[in-house]
Amino acid sequence: MSSYATILLGLESSCDETAAAVLADGRRVLGQAIASQADFFAEFGGVVPELAGRNHAAKILPVVKEAMSRAGVTYADLDGIAVTSGPGLTGALLVGLNFGKALALGLNKPYVGVNHLAAHLQVTLLAENAPEPPFVGLLVSGGHTALYEVKQGLTDSPELLRFRLLGETIDDAAGEAYDKVGRMLGVPYPAGAILDGWANEFTGKAETFTRPMPKGLDFSFSGLKTAVVRRVKELKGKDNTPLDEQTRHAVAAGFQQAAIETLANKALAACKATGLTDIVIGGGVAANRGLRRLLTKQAAAQGITAFFAPMEFCTDNAVMIAARGYQLLKAGKFDPSGLEASPNMELGVGE
Numbered sequence: 118m119s120s121y122a123t124i125l126l127g128l129e130s131s132c133d134e135t136a137a138a139v140l141a142d143g144r145r146v147l148g149q150a151i152a153s154q155a156d157f158f159a160e161f162g163g164v165v166p167e168l169a170g171r172n173h174a175a176k177i178l179p180v181v182k183e184a185m186s187r188a189g190v191t192y193a194d195l196d197g198i199a200v201t202s203g204p205g206l207t208g209a210l211l212v213g214l215n216f217g218k219a220l221a222l223g224l225n226k227p228y229v230g231v232n233h234l235a236a237h238l239q240v241t242l243l244a245e246n247a248p249e250p251p252f253v254g255l256l257v258s259g260g261h262t263a264l265y266e267v268k269q270g271l272t273d274s275p276e277l278l279r280f281r282l283l284g285e286t287i288d289d290a291a292g293e294a295y296d297k298v299g300r301m302l303g304v305p306y307p308a309g310a311i312l313d314g315w316a317n318e319f320t321g322k323a324e325t326f327t328r329p330m331p332k333g334l335d336f337s338f339s340g341l342k343t344a345v346v347r348r349v350k351e352l353k354g355k356d357n358t359p360l361d362e363q364t365r366h367a368v369a370a371g372f373q374q375a376a377i378e379t380l381a382n383k384a385l386a387a388c389k390a391t392g393l394t395d396i397v398i399g400g401g402v403a404a405n406r407g408l409r410r411l412l413t414k415q416a417a418a419q420g421i422t423a424f425f426a427p428m429e430f431c432t433d434n435a436v437m438i439a440a441r442g443y444q445l446l447k448a449g450k451f452d453p454s455g456l457e458a459s460p461n462m463e464l465g466v467g468e
């Protein structure tokens with residue numbers, strides 16, 4: 118018997134991370150395990166959907182066992198199972214969903230499907246000094262880049278976070294742009310953290326790229342990516358000479374500067390548009406050191422507080438799924454069976 122009121126198992130398999138986590142009372146991580154396919158896909162330059170599904174199928178059971186053993190709980194201790202139901206790759210989502218559903222049915226426990234995007238923002242609130250809603254949510258990942266007004270409260274479930282979409286990318290996501298620029302510079306997938314490292318250590322003169330700024334609170338990163346492609350071709354010249362390290366770092370630094378300025382600029386514009394004074398940032402690109410520094414500084418200058426997800430919860434993990442699942446279960450918003458994979462699931466549209 119455990120001393121916690123509610124223990125949930127969270128499962129994540131939407132893209133290239135197979136993850137499981139045991140979370141107590143919506144906050145305390147008892148144990149987690151993540152098997153990343155990033156190295157596997159590095160040689161492909163990105164995720165191959167069919168292979169991702171197969172890899173998840175091979176990994177899900179050992180990952181769940183590992184998380185349960187680290188947590189030191191038994192299956193009987195679980196009060197429910199939360200699984201990513203979208204958005205993501207269909208074949209990948211189905212692995213987690215079917216595993217979670219079967220386990221929940223076998224154990225006769227409640228089961229809830231979780232929106233991966235909501236989970237990326239929800240998990241930021243596990244940190245001690247996290248702000249109270251309402252706040253602006255900036256989600257920056259490999260698949261999504263979007264701004265939300267995040268509020269709390271429905272009449273029937275006052276603690277449930279609710280999202281209203283304010284703007285999103287009209288083409289590439291920020292992480293996707295990092296990965297594509299990385300490929301051009303010979304950096305294996307996923308390239309974000311490496312380019313961030315290069316940009317941070319670079320002390321020379323960075324390349325300059327124009328800032329992509331579509332109207333309102335939408336983002337665009339494909340123009341920036343194209344500008345980088347063009348410049349790299351130019352630098353390589355007619356003979357297609359490989360770029361030296363200094364030049365590759367100068368390109369990375371210039372790209373990073375343009376990308377993070379765009380993100381910071383739009384996040385602050387969202388605060389202005391909504392009158393909110395806290396911004397919460399989640400998703401893989403929230404781990405970017407340049408963005409963390411720039412947005413924190415620019416926000417403070419305007420009396421706004423920027424709050425970033427803890428580093429360990431920026432990229433895909435199952436703690437975030439269990440955290441969101443806890444809220445949904447508590448609010449009675451679960452479907453005990455028949456949940457489908459929703460590869461194009463949206464968040465906060467039409468709210």
Ligand code: KG4
Pocket residue numbers: 132257258259260261291292293295296307308309310311313400401402403404405406431432433
């Ligand atoms: O949230 P995430 O793990 O998966 C999705 O839901 O998409 O985000 C992965 C993305 C990748 O594109 C990766 O290159 C990027 O996050 N990323 C970064 C950094 N760390 C990861 N991008 C910029 N700077 C970083 N430090």
Ligand code: ZN
Pocket residue numbers: 233237258259400401432433
């Ligand atoms: Zn994600």
